[in-house]
Amino acid sequence: MTDCQLYLITPPAIDNLDGFAHLYADVLTAGADTPAQVACLQLRLKDVTEETILRAAEALLPLCRRFDVALLINDHPHLARKAGADGVHIGQSDTPYDEARKILGPDASIGVTCHNSTHLAMEAGEAGADYVAFGAFYPTETKDVVHRADPDILDFWSRATTVPCVAIGGITPDNAAPLIEAGADFIAVSSALWNASDGPVAAMGRFAAVLGPRP
Ligand SMILES: Cc1ncc(COP(=O)(O)OP(=O)(O)O)c(N)n1
Numbered sequence: 001m002t003d004c005q006l007y008l009i010t011p012p013a014i015d016n017l018d019g020f021a022h023l024y025a026d027v028l029t030a031g032a033d034t035p036a037q038v039a040c041l042q043l044r045l046k047d048v049t050e051e052t053i054l055r056a057a058e059a060l061l062p063l064c065r066r067f068d069v070a071l072l073i074n075d076h077p078h079l080a081r082k083a084g085a086d087g088v089h090i091g092q093s094d095t096p097y098d099e100a101r102k103i104l105g106p107d108a109s110i111g112v113t114c115h116n117s118t119h120l121a122m123e124a125g126e127a128g129a130d131y132v133a134f135g136a137f138y139p140t141e142t143k144d145v146v147h148r149a150d151p152d153i154l155d156f157w158s159r160a161t162t163v164p165c166v167a168i169g170g171i172t173p174d175n176a177a178p179l180i181e182a183g184a185d186f187i188a189v190s191s192a193l194w195n196a197s198d199g200p201v202a203a204m205g206r207f208a209a210v211l212g213p214r215p
């Protein structure tokens with residue numbers, strides 16, 4: 001079993017793009033060569049213009065490249081293509097997988113929200129998704145969630161298939177262990193990092209402590 005990696009999700013709004021880019025660089029530096037080395041950043045801006053998403057992608061992509069982080073855009077395959085990002089994350093009500101793949105081509109990474117459903121995950125995996133995402137595992141204020149998932153789904157999925165799985169929803173350094181032990185390939189984290197009371201860099205240290213090598 002490979003180790004679990006950190007998948008970051010941006011806050012839903014970024015007021016000061018320069019400031020955020022500096023903070024993101026500090027986070028990447030803090031994670032470099034630790035078990036919390038960032039594998040992926042999902043640019044997830046809600047209720048903003050396409051132009052705002054493209055400007056944010058333009059600011060963050062060089063940092064992603066420098067630290068070998070995959071940049072995925074939430075919801076918008078066309079914008080992912082336009083921005084030169086590595087791929088897109090789509091939900092069950094977003095652009096369908098096949099259409100996203102047509103827009104982005106064979107080399108792009110496409111992840112699909114599967115809530116708490118192995119059926120949806122099988123469909124996504126068979127279609128060619130690069131990962132499936134299960135959640136929400138814990139309460140979160142980042143999104144109004146309808147579906148809650150149990151760590152057992154990660155255990156089942158990681159034993160039954162080779163398609164990587166992402167765990168999401170209210171994940172913190174204090175509650176991540178059962179998800180990592182159950183077989184999550186990635187933990188997707190937003191508020192526990194960006195809203196940490198002692199700051200995102202300090203939070204990276206705590207994630208590094210729980211993301212060590214899996215026994
Ligand atoms: C890694 C990951 N998993 C799930 C989601 C949720 O996607 P979706 O259901 O489309 O909801 P929004 O994020 O678009 O509000 C995600 N973004 N990332």
Ligand SMILES: Cc1ncsc1CCOP(=O)(O)O
Binds near residue numbers: 139142170
């Ligand atoms: C986008 C999304 N989808 C399910 S839970 C969630 C929010 C993840 O953010 P946080 O880590 O702050 O709970």
Ligand SMILES: [Mg+2]
Binds near residue numbers: 074075089090094
């Ligand atoms: Mg979506």
